[in-house]
Amino acid sequence: MAKSDSSKKSVKKEKEPLENQPEPDLSSDSDLDEDSIWSDAVGSSDIDGDSSGTSEDDVGGNGEMDSPDDGRDFSEDEGSLEHTREDRKDGNDTLQLVEESDSSEDEVAPRNTIGEVPLEWYKEEEHIGYNISGKKIKKHARKDKIDSFLAGVDDSKNWRKIYDEYNDEEVELTKKETKLIRRLLKGKTPHAGVDPYAPYVDWFEWEDKGHPLSNAPEPKRRFVPSKWEQKTVARLVRAIRKGWIKFNKPKEEPQFYLLWGDDSNAAENKRQGLSYIPAPKPKLPGHEESYNPSVEYIPTQEEINSYQLMYEEDRPKFIPRRFESLRSIPAYEKAVKEEFDRCLDLYLCPRARKKRINIDPESLKPKLPSKKDLKPYPSTCYLEYRGHSGPIKSISVEISGQWMASGSTDGTVRVWEVETGRCLRVWNVGEAVEHVAWNPLPELPILAVSAGYDVILLNTGLGDAEDNMRIKELLRVEESPLTNDDGNKTSAVSWLQHTKLDGIRLQHFKAVSTIEWHRKGDYFTTVVPMRPIFFVATKKNIRVYDLLKAKLIKKLETKLREISSIAIHPGGDNVIVGSKEGKMCWFDMDLSSQPYKTLKTHPKDITNVAFHRSYPLFASCSDDCTAYVFHGMVYSDLNQDPLIVPLEILRGHTSSYGRGVLDCKFHPRQPWLFTAGADSVIKLYCH
């Protein structure tokens, strides 16, 4: 040991000037290295070489040096015993140190209380820190190198001393400490008493404990389907079938709401189930409500004056004005009044909520086909028939559409050529003509004229020679008992008995099924072409008679003030009725005795209504100098209602003595309309 000490000293002596002294910051590790170097050197008794190199050798070649180490360990074990004895000998200080090293460092506060701060902060100071009581700990006076060297030479334990920079003192490691360090360096447990390979102690009993699983047979219920599960499944199935359980439930999205939006119809309000009325949102103020708006917002004096002419509601509520500054803005003059109004509103506000239906008026309009699809219909006047000198009361178009007859209040009956507007013949009846009607048979061009109390049958002479002869005979036979009319050259045939007149006519023209007569009086009669039905229009109602059975079939209630005209659809099931109050009623005979539609069209009396024979058209003419043309489609399907579309207003006639258009008739084959006016002109409206 002594030998090794001396060799160690020599090493220390060489080393200290190199490492310890110039570098006081060196941690204790470097000192430990020195120790290991020393201990290695003891084992190998080789002092030479670099210290770091030897330490590496020590780490790397541990296995090689096993045998000498073991031997030394053994000796050291003995030494440790010695060491304890030595400790006891050394005295109290070292004993305390050992105890301290065993216990945790926190228990004994370090002398210096500066904490873990860089020590160089105190480099310039005279003290190294403060003790617990706050007093400065003075730095020891520095030994110069010679002194320290000399002290090292004198002190044999110098190599064990480490300078503790923190506390500014030298600490001398005890033998135990060096031993501990040495063991740690070798990777062993710090204390030699720990046995890492202690024998295994079997603390728990395990023998004679038997098999952990039961050998009993499986119970029956393990093999029988579970009733409880069956019930549960059935319940689930039922729930799924009934829709109580739903799969693929849509994930509820997080609900956001429009912070600044209108909350009048928010779902929140609906959920409350209350008739929640949100407060009206006032319009946000714009630039014009600024106290100093731009010039373009300021109305001129004329504009302000013009506001006075507006209705109260239309007037702008706020008139922008300019003020120099906020200070100059006057008090709000309407403040009191508006408060009062508000109070009134609250006081008089109805507590019951008024239900108001918001319906777009456009949607209430029936869906009608466009006029373009309903062509042709009369729209433009190209031809006029001039010649009469008085209002034309009645016109009638021959069945072929070649000729047209008209009767006027000037006492004349004229026959016109439709194509050219030429007047072919004129008869002077001498009395205002009320009505004219062509015989609907094309081979019998007979014209029936009613004038005053007379009904005249005229031979127009438009047929060929044979026809003319036949007509002559016909008329002669009829008239022979009463007058000497030769039929061709006509004068008024005056009949004394009107009832007789009707009777004769009906008898005589039974073959001619559809002649239409007008008599002065309250009655119009029309014979329907398809069926033997007879219409009588009284002042307010229309009676429909069956001619074969001679009895009343139906009574149509018009609810009009006074019927002026009647026309029957060529199909026979629909009737239009014009009234003197400008209303027109469409009756669907199969439907009811009430009007299917009532059209309020004309501002004045309707003078006549007419159906077209083949085109789905009907027309009405009135004293307001207009004629209206409608599309009136009657479907063969009984379930479908007739389609009525107003098409055109035909203007052109001028008013004369308060009368306008007195008669209108359709051309039998073309979609043309003839209108006879009180201005003694007949107009032809073509498509």
Added chain:
Amino acid sequence: MEMSLIATKAGDTGLGFRDCDAKNLPLFIFSSSEMDTNGSDSSRQIQVRFVTKLEPPLKAPASSIAVPSYLNRMGLSEIVNSLLKSVSSEFEPQPFDFLVDGELVRMSLEQFLLAKGISAERVLEIEYIKVVAPREQKDPCLHDDWVSAVDGSDPRFILTGCYDNISRIWKAGSLCTHILEGHTGAVTSVSILNTTGVENGNIRLATGSKDRTLRLWMLDVAGKVDYPMKIGAYKVLNGHMASVQSISSAPLGDKICSGSWDCSVKLWKVNDSEVEGDSVSIKKRKLVSDMVEESQAEIEAMSSFVGHTQCVSSVTWPELETIYSASWDHSIRSWDVETGKSPWNMVSGKVFNCLDVGGRELIAAGGSDPILRIWDPRKPGTLAPIFQFSSHASWITACKWHSSSQFHLVSSSYDGKVMLWDLRTAWPLAVIDSHKDKVLCVDWWKGDSVVSGGADSKLCISSGISIQ
């Protein structure tokens, strides 16, 4: 005797002779060197070259000149006149019409080029033709009643039908030489059977009337007569059940077809003398009455074409084998003469009053609306009219193609106007406004005149129409 030439709707009237004063003319001519100096002028210049098919006195030098683009027809006309003046000093100025790419110029040159998308950079070739417009309005021939029919297919005379049941022959446009009496209804249609009898001076005529008959007349037009000679019909064609509305003679003149209110088109043979005698005797035996004169022979219709459902208002027989008929049932049909079948049927929306086939075998028809429409029957698939002329204000009563020109036609209307049309422009070439009332019939006469009769009982003759 007023005559106004309304050249365009835009009021480009008075393309007159007095405006073409020789002193004013050079203003419009700019040589190319002058054009540079006038470059700052606001109007653009267009290089044009005038070409023509006219004969030398009217042939302008074929050099290109620059003209301002705002020039319209009148300005161009003045330029051409001054060019012609520079060629021969004794040239009489006259108006011209101008064609660019087969279209008549009816607006300013600039607008025209813009509308047609023609580049103004290259030299524009403008063809000029004589203006088609009547220059002279003769005294009207006065009738006793409405003039309902006119035929001017013979250059020697005009045949008119009248509502007083009489047809008349007017020679030289003013003198009534023959009066054809016999109808008991208004004459609706007249036709000259122009082939037979020319060699001996005898002319055959046919008239249709509202008394349901057609009558054939034979007369000698060559003979000089001072007073109106009354002539009776030599044949009466009975068979229609209603008024005869229109008649037309075959191209060879041996047959005649008629359309009537009884919805049929009937075909009559007119020059078969053997059948004639037999039918006379039969008819006489049948008809005991003395209404038919002894000298008249009656013949039956050769065949009857049924298919129309309403009045056949107009028939025309342009080719040997084909008859076209227009009807109030809104359709135009063509009939094969031999088979009586209708190979072509065109339905329109309006009633037809008149029909003529001409030009390049185009069908012109007018009816109960103011639009004169022209169809091409050879165009497959479509029934849309290829031209529509809509300057009239009322029903169109008659339309006639020019016999030689394939572009020109004339139409008359209830608005009292007769209009001359050219297929190359949508505006009427000229509007003859001489009638006071409805115009009922119109025809060309001698190739350069338009004769028209109307409800004012006048037959108006507008002559001096130069169609080359």
